[in-house]
Amino acid sequence: MPKFKAFTLKANGRINQLKTQCGVSDAVLPTNPPTPVAVNQYEAIWDTGATGTVITSKVAKELGLKPTGLVTSNHAGGSSQVPTYLVNIYLPNGIRVQGIRVIEAVLSGDTEILIGMDIISHGDFALTNVNGESCFSFRVPSIKQIDYVEEDKKPNWLKPSKGYKGGKKKRR
Template structure:
């Protein structure tokens, strides 16, 4: 969970008065979702109503335009956000694929620590499967080389023992 800023859309980003809320990054959500609390805090009015399918089924939801200030300092403007009465736990917003898809999103688990990272704009491809293949190839090559080295060492020792024994 991250803290994000949410504001009424504006053309002057220097004079934005955003409110801070906890948000969850949700790759299963097509669009962003904000709670009724956020709507009330911002004092915004919906521009439309749409049928949306969520975890609790299909509902008709109010739709708003908002600006989202991400933890990395990037502002994503004029995001379409759907209203929900509330979300489970502390978050007041779901960040959906409409924002996630603008950049590179990654979750890693190295050394038992979960780290979520996001950058916008997307800079380069990240292919964990390809990286894993390269590492496995290196590991296998090293093990084969080490095995050959070990086997050759053992053969030399056996050869020396064989010579000493006169057989």
């Protein structure tokens, strides 16, 4: 059994948005005997600039969520009082984040969930763009620090010599 859960999404070209399908369910404790929990799937956008996760009023209504409070939300249009909810978020590949407090807000397009740093910080998050292909990968829990500066500090005998071009000597 793996010690972590992960997913990877690849796309041709450079992508300007990270989108996945994510599930949402109410995080209330199950009744006795337990009843099945409704998990609805929605389009989600991943936003490292957002401190918290957001759902739309559509998600809250479809799941019959009850507000757990009100908070002041600061956004591009100023600030406003918005309801909070306690939910479980289901990321791709069976990654479940339980008991996340989310706020309700308007999101653009078909996006119904915004995944913020409250979830992203649970794991390792990477985005690369190599050879015309974008690769977005996420794993939970975080198992290794990714440090590209340290990775580049290889012993000199592992680094190519000056003028080395993949087996061909530099022409003079």
